[in-house]
Amino acid sequence: MGSTQSPPVTFNSINPKVLKCEYAVRGEIVSHAQRLQQELQTKPDCYPFDEILYCNIGNPQSLGQLPVTFFREVLALCDHPSILDKSETHALFSSDAIARARQILDLIPGRATGAYSHSQGIKGLRDAIAAGITARDGFPANADDIFLTDGASPAVHMMMQLLIRSEKDGILCPIPQYPLYSASIALHGGSLVPYYLDEAAGWGLEVSEVKKQLEDARSKGIAVRAIVVINPGNPTGQVLAEGNQREIVEFCKKESLVLLADEVYQENIYVENKKFNSFKKIARSMGCGEKDLSLVSFQSVSKGYYGECGKRGGYMEVTGFGADVREQIYKLASVNLCSNISGQILASLVMNPPKVGYESYESFTAEKNGILSSLARRAKALEDAFNSLEGVTCNKAEGAMYLFPRLHLPRKAIEAAKAVNAAPDAFYARRLLDATGIVVVPGSGFGQVPGTWHFRCTILPQENKIPAIITRLKAFHESFMGEFCD
């Protein structure tokens, strides 16, 4: 049977919104790293390094972080509940994990962890999450406002799908931003309205800058529908001060904007003088209620101290929308039936971990604090290392999982990049990978002030590897700067 027709789909007949979408954290440099990794498997000596270190993505367990025992015990028991009644189970699982698994199974209609749930997620698990939010904020949360999702990404897509009607609808996004937002806005055919974070002020969010960009967009006929705020920041690592958050809430209320609050790093705070405050807590503490602010808070099991990226659990808490709009959000959720039940269970666990007095409490707390304090030390060590390099400046990672150092590159390096048709930071990142096996993401994937160059590097390599990484980074950087010195 010979081929007679042109193929039904060619590059030129794809939906142009798909072509426009970019997603740097899994982009070209990662594909190149995967090729190097395959070569290393067959020829271990072919590069001056013996492993690829994926610092491109916040994926803690891929770099050796162990899962939190209590969470995994409960998940395993919910996956295979028939062992709950066996005596050997008590030798393998902690008593409170067994009790928690029983409790969770009792919340699931028919104890069926293999059934589609309610489209928003299992009601009893949403109750547990709402209780966790209430305890966190000191203001009530409602299970009906929780939509459990397969990680935070589908929740973000759902809101973009709801809000964006055409390219005349705009979404305010920080620059630099996490590229999920630019990708989702492109896929849904809207306009990204950038507001720049102030690098000189520790990546500060200035409401005057946001206002300027909002007015500029409106003057071009863009209906600005929402603002994305990422707190703690990704890729920038700053933690917003309470006063700043109050200004943002006032601004959203005044300008009638939906506040899309990316709060997935709420557990990742590394400095004494900063604290995570949810936007809901800030809004409610200002007396700002359901009718005053349309607010969506995104949370994920992929981040925090647990880092359970592979479980694809998460939720959004949706407040301040009319019942008719909420029905439409429910409909969107229902088209995918429900999120995965293990992810739902895990989301309920991270929002309601073991309490004092339970068997697992001490070991759980030790695991949690061990991970968080190690992350804080790693963030500081890498920050110091970057700042010790000639031509590099780096803000503190107050939270999240990343550093976003700025490269002050020599003219010759910029020209060499131009000569191979690469952005200077992409050129640097590629050379870094080829010399050290370390994968970072060029700043251009997140957006940056034109003419400035950065890269994002996670703080996630295991602590015992950090000194060697720093040595490799320094050696590479010195050689790079030497090669291109003016």
Place this chain on the structure above:
Amino acid sequence: MGSTQSPPVTFNSINPKVLKCEYAVRGEIVSHAQRLQQELQTKPDCYPFDEILYCNIGNPQSLGQLPVTFFREVLALCDHPSILDKSETHALFSSDAIARARQILDLIPGRATGAYSHSQGIKGLRDAIAAGITARDGFPANADDIFLTDGASPAVHMMMQLLIRSEKDGILCPIPQYPLYSASIALHGGSLVPYYLDEAAGWGLEVSEVKKQLEDARSKGIAVRAIVVINPGNPTGQVLAEGNQREIVEFCKKESLVLLADEVYQENIYVENKKFNSFKKIARSMGCGEKDLSLVSFQSVSKGYYGECGKRGGYMEVTGFGADVREQIYKLASVNLCSNISGQILASLVMNPPKVGYESYESFTAEKNGILSSLARRAKALEDAFNSLEGVTCNKAEGAMYLFPRLHLPRKAIEAAKAVNAAPDAFYARRLLDATGIVVVPGSGFGQVPGTWHFRCTILPQENKIPAIITRLKAFHESFMGEFCD
């Protein structure tokens, strides 16, 4: 803080594509059923039934089907691998589940079941799935063609997103169809081009009908990009004959259409004279290769004998697209990072279940055959029951999980429906629910020949409940027909 502004999102300012989208299997009748269920919890005697029977959706474990032991053993061990080395584990888990869990962990980089995987899914699991497809079809499959997804739904959305540029792009869909397709086409702003299945010929798919509709759509300026074929059929339950499949392949090749093959019910065949053949097998057996046919096959862990809906596992096998188009599909997959790892593992298990000689083989086979033969008996019992009712005709469920009986309603019933502004089949379904607690989905949610009325009912209630269900159905139907007799 008083409310001064109009809310940023109102019903009238939502993306109109979202408003247009409908998803009947979780629609109004299900919301009503959930309300009844809540009332029953507080007032058990307030209705003439004591439980709600959700026959609206293919969700076997919600109706009491037990999960397959081997699959759950492996999932539990992969969730909590630290028990693999404990002696008590051998008392709780079969030896081949332990061995399989070890094998799977060895396939996962760093044995990290909590890490994001490759955007298409873990390579070793895709290898296992490709081997399973090869064994099923007798033609080779390639791991690079497999995209693991959170159930089949996101895979369908991904293809619609790729193909649909505007309302001038059309997708051929069977009528009746599974409403995921109409919902996804609406959300992506395309046009559904219907082709009608022939109820009188057991819901036969006539290529002449498809051709007529294709030409009609083209004459209206619609660029028809793909055809959806659901085999075994949903909601219609027919299994396509090999010759019919060959015609469809020829047609797609001749008309340059992508073939979107919904093959999620491939394990659910209930009649001796029919057999599932994948479209890939049919195409390859015709000598039709990569360059001849753009084919996407969807598979899910939610269906089959396993019915693991809550795990949200699935994949699509993508063949016959150029490398540049494939890159764009990869990019779309990468924007959501990856599908959940438990779902990925389960997809590899269902495509590669225990083989002869392993400890679990006998019990696994007994569980599998027990479920499938019971489903076949239930399908037959319900089909016979529907056909015994006055004014009801019902085709055989050769496969899948549904019956789609036709209601020949009296004129007075149609008028009574009109008087309350309901479609006659929705009116019937609502009355059925209120009288019996049985939830079915009106045919209008799937599409049907205008002027005909149907409903979809799953065959999934547990076998010991079927006689009582049939009694309730019959009593309701007789009373309904009596009430509205001409």
